[in-house]
Amino acid sequence: MNSRVNRSRGALRRNPLQIALATALLLPMSFAAAQSTSAEEEDTATTEQATSGSATTLDRVSVTGSRIARDTFNSVSPVQVINREESTLAGFASTTGVLQSNSVTGGSSQINNAYGGFVVNGGPGVNTLSLRGLGATRTLTLMNGRRVSPAGSRGAVGSADLNVLPNIMIERIEVLKDGASSIYGSDAVAGVVNVITRTRVDDTTVEFQRNVTGDGGGDETRAGIMTGMTGDRWHLSGSLEMYQRSELTMGQRGWATDCPQPLLGRNADGTYGADDFIDPATGRPKCWTIDDSGTTINTIGTVNLVGVAGPGSIGAGANGNVFNRWRPNPGVTTGLPGYEGVSYFSRDGFSPAMLRESLVSPTKNTTGFLQGGFDLNALGDAELYFEALGHRRESRQTGWLQHSIDYVVGSPLLPAELRALPWSQRAPADGSTNGLDIGVRAFVDFGNYDNWQVVDFFRATGGVRGNIGNEWSYDTSYSHARSDSAYYTENRLTDRIARSYDVVSDGNGGFVCRDPSGGCVAAPALTAAVVGGDIPQAYRNWIVQDTKGRTIYTESTFNAGVNGPLFDVPAGTVSVAMGAEHRRQEIDDTPDINSINNNLYGFTASQPTRGKDSVSEAYIEFEVPALSGLPFAQELTFNASARYTDYDSYGDDSTWKLGMLYTPVSWLSIRASRGTSFRAPALFEQYLGATSGFLGTASDPCNDYGSRSPDSPRYINCASEGLPTDFQQTSSITSITQGGAETGLAAETSVAMTAGVVIQPEFPTWFGDLSFAADYYDIKVDNGVARLTGGSVLGLCYDSQPSDFNAGLGQCGLVARGANNSLSVTSGYVNISESLVRGWDFTARYVRDIGPGSFRTTAQISNYLDQAGRTFPTDPLRNNTGRITAPQYAGNLDLSYRVRNWQVRYGLDWVSSTNDYDYYDTYFDTDYRQDYLMETGNYFLSSLSLQYNGDDWSATVGSRNIGDKEPPMISANAGYNRVGNAPLYSGYDYFGRTFFFNVSKSF
Template sequence: MALAQSTATGPSEAEQQEAQPQTAAQAAASSRNPATLDRVSVTGSRIVRDTFTSVSPVQVINREESTLAGFSSTAGVLQSNSVTGGSSQINNAYGGFVVNGGPGVNTLSLRGLGATRTLVLLNGRRVAPAGSRGAVGSADLNVLPNMIIDRIEVLKDGASSIYGSDAVAGVVNVITRTRVDDTTVEFQRNFTKDGGADETRAGIMTGKIGDRWHLSGSLEMYQRSELTVGQRDWASDCPQPLLGRNADGTYGADDYIDPRTGRAKCWTIDDSGVTINTIGTASIAGIPGLGSVGSGANGNVFNRWRPNPGVTTGLPGYEGVSYYGRDSFDPGMLRESLVSPTKNTTGFIQGGFDLNTLGDAELYFEGLGHRRESRQTGYLQHTFDYPVGSPLLGSLSTLPAFLAAPADGSTNGRNVSVRAFVGWGPYNSWQEVDFFRATAGMRGNLGTQWNYDGYYSLARSDAAYFTENRLTNRIARSFDVVPDGSGGFVCRDRSDGCVAAPALSAALVGGDIPQAYRNYVMQDTRGQTVYTESTINFGVNGPLFDLPAGSVSSAIGVEHRRQEIDDTPDINSINSNLYGFTASQPTRGKDSVSEAYIEFEVPALSGLPFAQELTFNASARYTDYDSYGDDSTWKLGMLYTPVNWLSLRASRGTSFRAPALFEQFLGATSGFLSSSTDPCNEYGNRNPTSARYLNCASIGLPANFQQTNSVTSITRGGAETGLAAETSVAVTAGIVLQPEFPAWFGNLSFAADYYDIQVDNGVARLSGQNVMNLCYDSQPADFNAGAGQCSLIVRGANNGITVTSGYVNISESVVRGWDFTARYVREIGPGSFRTTAQVSNYLTQAGRTFPTDPLRNRTGTVAAPQYVGNLDMSYTIRKWVARYGLEWTASTNDYDYYETYFDTDYRPDYLLETGNYFLTSLSLQYRGDDWSATVGARNIGDKEPPMVSAGWGNRIGNAPLYSGYDYFGRTFFFNVSKSF
C-alpha cells in the first residue's frame, strides 16, 4: 500500500489542500475561485498551516490506496505493518487469549508501547474506548467507518502537550470527507483460497450541499467468517516438538510417536497441555501401557491410567501411562477459532450550517453509531472429581484419596479418589457491543485571521458478553447421589432439575458425556460493561505578530474530559461459581481531567541563502486529574531547510499519563497458572546458599518437591496499592531529501526519522509468576516475615498457592529506532509510475521491572522483528491503475537473547527462529466517470506463517502469535462502487 510520509512521500500541496474538509460556504467559494485553497491543520499541531511539511513526521494514507491494497476495513489498514512499523497488534486472531477490551476487540499500538499509549482521533477528536469486560481502556478500531474516510494521518511522535495524556507513542487521525454531494454504493468481497476468514462489506454513502449547509453520512455492514484451526494445515498439524533436533538440523521427525498406532501423538496440538482420555489416582502398581514406564523398582507404579478392558490385575480395566504417553489430542480442537468471526454495522453522519454571523460561524455535528457481534470457539478439558467412596466409581470405590478436597467445593468438601480427564469439546463465547459518539460544536472567525472552535462530545460503549460456563455448585450437586432403584443414580437434591454425574466408565473417559448432564452443568453466563466519556473543548488559533520571516502563530485552548467504567460480570463469576474459569469482581471507577494548552510557531528565518526556512515550534500543556493530581508537559521542535531540496527536523517532548480506569479499578480477577510456575519445583538442584533454596527449605519442602496443583492467580487494579502516573520523554530527529532532477529522470524523495521514547514509572501488570519469583528470591529474613511481594502469596496446607498481583509502576521501557521512506514518481509512456518503499528498524525494544534489573533488549526476537519493510509500485494509465505490493518481515531468533541475558543455549533442542518472511500482492483498478472496479489478490505465493517449537510463548498452531504474519493464505478480493 502506498503510504505517504511528510513532504518526502506526501501528496503535493494542492492535492493535500483538496483533501481537506470544507464548509458549504467554503466549497461554494472554491467553485467560484478555483485558485482558492483552504488552510490546513496537520496532525501533530493545532496551528493552521498552509504547508504540509511539519516539525514531526506525519504519514498519510489515502482511502484509494487502501482499496487497491485489498483492505476491507479501517482496522485492517491501521494494523498493517506499514502503519505499525512491525509491532504486534490485537486483532481477531486473539480470540482465545485474555486481552484488554475483551475478545473481538481490535486495537492499535504504535512503537510497541501498547494501545493505551496510542491516541486515535476521528476528525481531530478522541475516539473513546469500547469493548467488553473490566479492562476496557483503548479505542476499538472496529467502530470506525470506512467508505466516508478521506485519509488517515499517522503521527509517529509523542504529542501529549498537543493532544493529552494518551499520545505517548503517537497519534492516528481518521479524517472523513465532508464535500459529498451524491450517493455512492459500494461492495467488497475478500475470500481465501482454502476457505474461512472471508470478508464481506456493503455500504452506502450519501450527502447534499446547500447554500448554507452540508449533510453527509454512510451506513456499512461488514462481516468476517470464522477460520478454524482445522482449516489450515500449519495450525492443525502436529506441533513442532518441544525437544528433538534431527541430525540434518531440521525439526519435526522426533515428535512423540504413539506406540499403539505408530503415529505422532500431537502432544499437544493446542499448546495448552491438556490431558484427556485418562484418569488419575493415588500411586498404584499396575500393568504398564505400551511404551509407558512408571516409577517403582519395576517401573510399574502409576498415577495416570488409560482404559484397557483387557487388564484384569493392578487397576482392573486400566493400563498405566507415563507423562507423554497420555492422550492430548481431540478432533474437537480443530474446531477452535483461528480467526474469530464478527459482524459489524456502522453508521456515521455529519453536517454543518453557516450562521452568517458570529464571525461566519458554522454550527456542526457528528454522530457515530456501531454494533459489533463477535464470537469465539474454544476447547474445554473437563475433570470429573469422584469423591472417596463414591458409588459412581463402581468397583473402584475402594481406592484411597488421590487429591485433597478442591477448594472450590465441587466435591462437597470430600477428598478426591479418582479424577477423570475428559475432553468436553468446543464451547462458545460471544459479545454484543453497542457504541455511539455524538459531537456538536461551533467554529468561526475572530476578526480576519483568528479562528475559534468549541465542541461537546459524548461517547458510550455498552457491551454484553456471554460465555458457556460450567457451574461449580451444579457439579457439586450432581456428585451427591443416591440409588434410583433401577441400578442407576439420581441427585439427592433435584430441586433445580439436577442431573446426576455419570458413573465412571471407559466411554465417559473417552469423551462420551451424556447430553442431559452437559445441559445441566453448562449454562450461558452474561456480563455487562458500560464505558462513558464526555469531552468539552474550546480553542483559538491565529497569528500573534509578524517577524521578517513571517507571522508568529499561536493556538490556545482548554479541555475537560470525564470517563467512567462499570463492568458487572455474571453473578456466577462474582461468586466464584465458574468451574475451571476465572472469577471476576465488578470493575467500577471514574476519573476526570482538566487541561489547558498553548502552542507557538515561530518562523525565525525564511528565503535566505542556506536558510530557506527555519521554524521553531513550542507547546505546553497543564493537566490536572482528579485521581493523580497535576503535572505539565512540553514539546520543542525545529524545522530547518537550508536549501530547497534538504530539510532537517527535530523535536523533544515529555508526556504524562494517568493510569487508565481499568488499571486503577480492575475488580479482582482470578485465573490459573501451571503447576510448573511454583518457584520451589526441584529447588534442590539450585545452589544451597541461594535465597530460593533457603526459602523453600524453610517451609519444610523436600529438595525434590514437585507441585501437583495449579496456582491460583488473582489480579486487581492498582488504585489501592499506590499506583502512580507514568512519565515519558520522546526525541525525534529526521532528514528529508527532495533533490531536483531533470524532468526525464522523475521525482525522487527520501525521509529518515530517528525516534527515542523512554517511559519511566510505566504502568504494567505484574504477573503472578513475577510476584512468586520476587518473593522466593528475596532475603530469608524478608521471606520469613512475609514482607514485600511475599505478603501477596498464600501457600496452603496442600501446597496449593494463591498469588495476588496487579498493576504496578515498572522502572523503565525504552524504544529506539529508524523509519526510512523513499518515493519515486516518473511519467513513463502514456502513464505515470509511482513507487514507495518503507523500512522500519527497531534498534531497541527494552524494559525492566525494577531499577536493579538489567535492561533487556528483545528486538530481533520471535514476534519482535528488528526490521519490517513495504514496497508499493503502481502504474496509472488513463482510467486504469495496476499495483504491486511487497511486505517484508525480517528473520528473528530467540537464541541470542537467551544466551545474552540468561546464559542459556536453546539451539540443540528448540526451534526458536524464523526466516525472512515475504508477502506479495497484485491488483488492477478501473475508474469510470461514476463507477470503479478493483480486483486483486493478497499473499499471492500462499505463504504460511513460520513455525517455532511447542512450549514457546504464545502460539497459534505452529506459528508465533504475531499480527505481522498472514494466517489466511492466498486471498482474492474485488471491490465495486457506483455513484448516482
C-alpha cells in the first residue's frame, strides 16, 4: 500500500488508512486521524475495497480555515488535527493540557497555573492559548465553529479560558496556524483553534483518569460521563465531568527551594552561583534573598534605620561601620545596643512559610455540556439544533508576605533609645503612617495569604440549518455567553494599619488605639520577637480582611451563512460561502471597595472597568478549481475570501486572504496563502479602570541629572522644573495604569503569509508509507496594542524636546510633578510600532506493517526564525528568538505500535537550548558571560504508555517525564520571572515524573 492520492473532480478515493495518512500530512496533523478499527480490520477493509473495485467518496466536510464544505481534506492553509485517543495515550488529563503542549504551541510560552503569583490577563487560575507567541488575544478559540467567549476574573478579561472546555465529549481539535480574520473575524491573527464535539452519541460512556506525581503534589483527577439517545427525527447527547488538580507547593520540589544563584561570576569548576550560605551566627541558610522577578530583595527579621554606627554581624564588615539593616542580637552592647548590622547578602530572607507557596496552584473544574437536534422535515430538510455549555472553576493561590511595620519618629511603640533617631524614610504616599515620617521600619515575616476565585461560565446556542435546493446549505444561529466571577484576596487595609500606629498607653505597660472603634488593635511595640515574626494574632486579624471583587463578561453573537456551488468550470466546480455576523460584548468589573478607595496596603488599587462594544460583519469566500487531472497539474485550486468589519468603537475596516493549492503530481502538493487580519482592542484594553501602584525612587529620570550633558533634553527639562543638579527623589512615584480608549488607542492590523509543501513519495509496499510536510510562515503585526509601563512613559517624556516638555505634549501629558517634588505618571495601553514572527513548521510521518501489527511514527519541529518587535518607529527591531523562554526550536517525536487490541506509545518532547548572551552582545555590546548564568541546555522529556481496547472498554497506563527531568537553572539576578531558580516557562515540566491511568467503559 502506498500513499498516492488520486483525485477526480475534487473527490478523494482512498481506503481508510490512506485517508488517515493523507489527512495527517495535508493538514498536517500532530496525531493520526481517529481510528476505531484494529489493524486486522484495516487490512480487511483494504482487501475488500481492492477486490470489489469500488471507491469511497467522502462526504462534504468543512475544515477549520474555510467556510466552504468540500469533498477532500485538502486545505490551502496548514491545519493540525488532534484526536482524543492520542491525547489519552499521551497522558493528558484535560483539554487544557492538550492545547498548551508544545506539539500545538510550537514551544511558545502559555499562561497556566504556574502563574498564580503574577498579574495575568484573565486573573489568577486562568489558562489561555497563544499561537506563534503573539499572545492569547491574537488567537481565536472556537467550539464547533463558534467563538468561545472570554472568561476570567478582574478587569483584564479578554481571552477564552481553556478551563471551560469539555474533555470526554471532544471528537477532535483542529488548529489553524495561519491568520484568518477574513474567515472568522477579529482576533484570528496568529491562528484559530476549533474544538469539535461528537455529533451523535447512542450509548453511555463513563471515564476516569488519575495522574499522580512521583514526588507528591500536583496530582490530577478527572471523572466524566457521556450519554446520548437518537430517534427517527431527533438526537440528544451530553456530558458531565469533574477535573481537579491538587496544589504543588514550593517545598515539594527541591529545585524550587534551592538557594537562588546570586550575582556571582563563573566558579573555577565552570558552574555559576554558590552553595547555600549558612549564617554562622544563627546556623540558618540565607536563601530566598532575591524575589522571583530577580529584581528586588526580600528582607525579614531586620530593621531599617539611618545615622547609626555599630558592630556588624560575622562577615558584614568591621566595627564602626554604618549599616542600613540591623537584626536583633542581645549580646551587642555598643553602637546600637541589642542590634548588629547585616550586609546585603547576609540579610535573612528565608521563611518556612515560603515553602507553602503555590508552585502550581490547585483548581477544581466542573463542566457540563448538552447538545441536540430535531429534524423539521421542512425548510429544506432543516434541523433545529442547540448547544449548552456550563462550567464552574474554583481556584486558589497561596502566596507569602513580607510585612513592614513603620514606627514613626518618636513613636511610643519604639524603645526609648530609638525614639530620638531622625527619619529614615519620608512619610509614605499611601497615608499608612498618618503623614508622619518613619523612624524605624521593621521587615517581618507575615506568613502566607490566599487568593481564590469562583468563575461561572455559561454559553447557550440555538440555530437552524438546512438545504437550499439540492446542493446549497444554510446555517443561522444565535449564541449568548456569560462569565460571572467572584475573586477574593486576604488583604491588609491601609486605614486600619494607620489607626494601629496612633496609640496611647493602656496604663498597664501596653498600648491601645487612640480610636478604639470597630475593634482597633494597636500595632505591636518593637521587640526582637516582633522583628523575628512573632506578631500578635489580634493585630493580624485587625489589619487583614477578605476583599471581594466581581467580574461579569457577556457576549452575544448572531450568525447567518450559506454555501454551495456557483457554476462548473472545466476543472471542477466554483464554490462560494457568504454570510453576516453581529456580535456584542460587555465587561463590568467591580473591585472591592477598599481597592477602589486605594486602601489595600502593598497592593495596587483598581477602579471599575466598564465598557461595551459591538461589531457587524459580512464575509464572502470563493474556491476556484483552475486545473485538474492534467500532466503536472493533478490539481490547482485557488481560494479567496474577504470580510468587511464595522465596530462601534473603531469604525470600519476590511480584510482579505488569497490561497492556492497545487498538486503537480500525485505525491507532491504545494500550498500558499497571503492575507490580512484585523484586531480591535479588547474591552479591557480600551476601558481598564485606573490601577494605581508605586515605582521606586530610582525611577525618577531627574535623579542626579547634573551628570548628563547640559545640552541634553533631559538636563534641560529637569532644570526647567527648578530641580538641583544633584537632585535625588525621596518619595515613591505614583504610577496609574488605565485603558487606552481616552488616549486614542487604535485597532491593530497584520499581514500573514504561509507557504508549504507536502511530499508523499511512492515506495514499494514492503518499505511502508513515508510523508513529509514543511510550512513557512511570516506574520507582521502593525500598530499592535501593548501595555506601556510607567517607567517607559517617564523616560520618553523627560527625553523629549524641551518645547514639547514645557507644553505637556506627547507622553509628557501623562506626567505630573507636585508638591515636595513628588512625581506621578499615567500609563496604559498604546499602539506599538511593529511585531514580527517568522519561521518553519516541519512534520514527518512513517507508517509500516511490522509483524502482526502496525508501526507509526510522527515527528514535528517548529523553527522560529524571528520573534522581533519594537515599541516606536525609532527603536531598533530586536530579535528575541533563542532567548530564555523563547527557544528557536521545539519538537516532539511520537512512536506507536498497534497489534490487535494493544497499543504502545513512546513520546519525546524537545525544547532547544537558549541563551541571552548573544542578544546582549548584538544589541547592547555587553558581555554577561562572567556575571550571570543566562543560558539553558537542550531539554528533553520522555513519556511511555500502554493501551488495551476491548469491545466496549479501554484502559491506558503510562508515565510522563519518565526520566524525572528537572527544569533548567538560571541566575536569580538575570532579570527573568522565575520559579525557584527555573525560568517561568510552560515548556518546562515542574511536576517531575508522573504516572497516569485511564479507564473507559461504554454501555
